[in-house]
Amino acid sequence: MKFHEYAYFSSYAIHGFSMLIKYTNMIIDRFSINANSLVVELASNDGYLLQHFVKKHIPVLGVEPAANVAKVAIEKNIPTIIDFFGVKLAENMSKENEQADLIIGNNVLAQVPHLNDFVKGMKIYLNLRCH
Numbered sequence: 868m869k870f871h872e873y874a875y876f877s878s879y880a881i882h883g884f885s886m887l888i889k890y891t892n893m894i895i896d897r898f899s900i901n902a903n904s905l906v907v908e909l910a911s912n913d914g915y916l917l918q919h920f921v922k923k924h925i926p927v928l929g930v931e932p933a934a935n936v937a938k939v940a941i942e943k944n945i946p947t948i949i950d951f952f953g954v955k956l957a958e959n960m961s962k963e964n965e966q967a968d969l970i971i972g973n974n975v976l977a978q979v980p981h982l983n984d985f986v987k988g989m990k991i992y993l994n995l996r997c998h
Contacts, residue, residue: 891919900925900969907967907992909952909985910975914940921945928964930956953981957988966994 900906906920911929913936920927921944929947931937940947950956970989979985 887916887919891916891923894969894971895920895923895925898969902926904968905965905994906969906971909970909972909989910978911940911945911947912936914943914945914947916971916973917945918943928960928967951980953984953988954991955988957991960992967992968994 894900900920902924905926905928906917907928907930908917909930911917911931912933914929917927917929917940927945929937929940929945930952931940931947931949932951934949937947937949948956948960970993972989976982976985
């Protein structure tokens, strides 16, 4: 499931650029994220946050239901699944990819129509053995 148009593009909000670099560095250090890790962002928008992990050679995966903004991420070589996240997608992703060592979701919970399904999906897809 996806929707085609979303008006907000994270990369247009350039006021957060330095904060995202600091956040990326902090989270890498705090959780020992490295080139053997997988960082997944739910509602990843145009890949603006994930690109900072990519610059550090850390594998990433975005999940974004809005096709128009996901397309921009894909054009930036940010692997992105165009779909809503939940249990079913998490189970499919666990079969197809390694589990996530870090799941990020910025400003997403208030927009999730099925909150319990979303959170259960995170539990399924998160590599709980990594830390």
